[in-house]
Amino acid sequence: MDYFEFYELPRQFSLDEKALKRKYLQMSKRFHPDFHSLSSEKEQEEALEKSTLNNKAYKVLKAFDSRLRYILELHGLLQEGQNAALPQAFLMEMMEINETIMELQFDFDAQAYQTILADIQAFEKKLKENIKQAIEAYDLAQSKENQLLEPVLDYHYKRKYLARIKENLKKIEEMG
Numbered sequence: 677m678d679y680f681e682f683y684e685l686p687r688q689f690s691l692d693e694k695a696l697k698r699k700y701l702q703m704s705k706r707f708h709p710d711f712h713s714l715s716s717e718k719e720q721e722e723a724l725e726k727s728t729l730n731n732k733a734y735k736v737l738k739a740f741d742s743r744l745r746y747i748l749e750l751h752g753l754l755q756e757g758q759n760a761a762l763p764q765a766f767l768m769e770m771m772e773i774n775e776t777i778m779e780l781q782f783d784f785d786a787q788a789y790q791t792i793l794a795d796i797q798a799f800e801k802k803l804k805e806n807i808k809q810a811i812e813a814y815d816l817a818q819s820k821e822n823q824l825l826e827p828v829l830d831y832h833y834k835r836k837y838l839a840r841i842k843e844n845l846k847k848i849e850e851m852g
Contacts (some may be wrong), residue, residue, distance in 0.1 A: 677729065679732075679733035679736055679737055679746065680731075680737070682703075682729060682733050683696060683699040683703070683733065684699070685699065685737075687750070687810040688814075688815040688816060689740070689743060689744060689815055689828075689836070690811060690812075690815050691737060691743060693738065695738070696734070696737055697734075697738075697787055698737060700730060700733075700734040700738070703727075703730040704727070704730060705763070706726075706831065707723045708723070708727055708729055709723055710722050722846060725847035729795040732851065741835065743831060744831075745850055746826075747814075747825070748825060748828065748832060751822050751825055752822075752834070753822060753829050754829070755790060759833075760833050762833055762834065762837060763830070765772065765824075766834055766837075769799075769816075770837070770841070771794060773795060773796065773841065774841070776788060776792050776846060777792065777841065777845060777848065780792070780845075780848050784848065784849075784851070786808055788834055789845065789849055791850070793842075793845060793846065795841070796838055796841060796842060799838065800835065800838055803831055803834055803835065803838075804831070806827070806831070807827050807828055809825040809827075810824060810825070810826075810827065810828050814828070844850045
């Protein structure tokens with residue numbers, strides 16, 4: 677079941693988080709297994725399934741990045757284990773960051789580490805700014821047209837790449 681349908685909310689990136697939480701709490705009360713302990717075995721099983729669905733749906737929809745990934749999956753643009761080729765311009769921008777990371781592996785410098793971390797955070801902020809228009813267009817149109825989601829998909833893959841860089845940086849910091 678589509679998590680947005682489950683909560684009777686529009687399929688949007690910019691979701692009303694208060695409405696989401698309200699729906700989650702309503703469903704938690706309605707389907708919590710403890711409230712169905714005297715019900716038939718079938719009803720208990722259904723309540724447990726709905727309760728599990730409720731928890732899973734809320735976990736996915738409450739955070740922007742997981743909601744973004746979910747919408748892309750609903751449109752068939754993301755499949756498990758699928759990796760897309762990143763644009764050459766992006767990879768060129770990342771080259772300097774990757775070179776600095778390699779240097780940090782051999783000779784850790786706390787100041788260089790903080791600088792590269794700040795650069796990555798600034799880059800992430802810029803990426804998010806760049807997809808605002810695409811997100812607004814999708815939210816307004818609630819379209820089934822995947823072309824509106826192409827910049828969002830591009831953003832997703834770039835964020836994934838940056839997340840790996842940040843993981844590597846964290847390991848380097850721990851070792852340094």
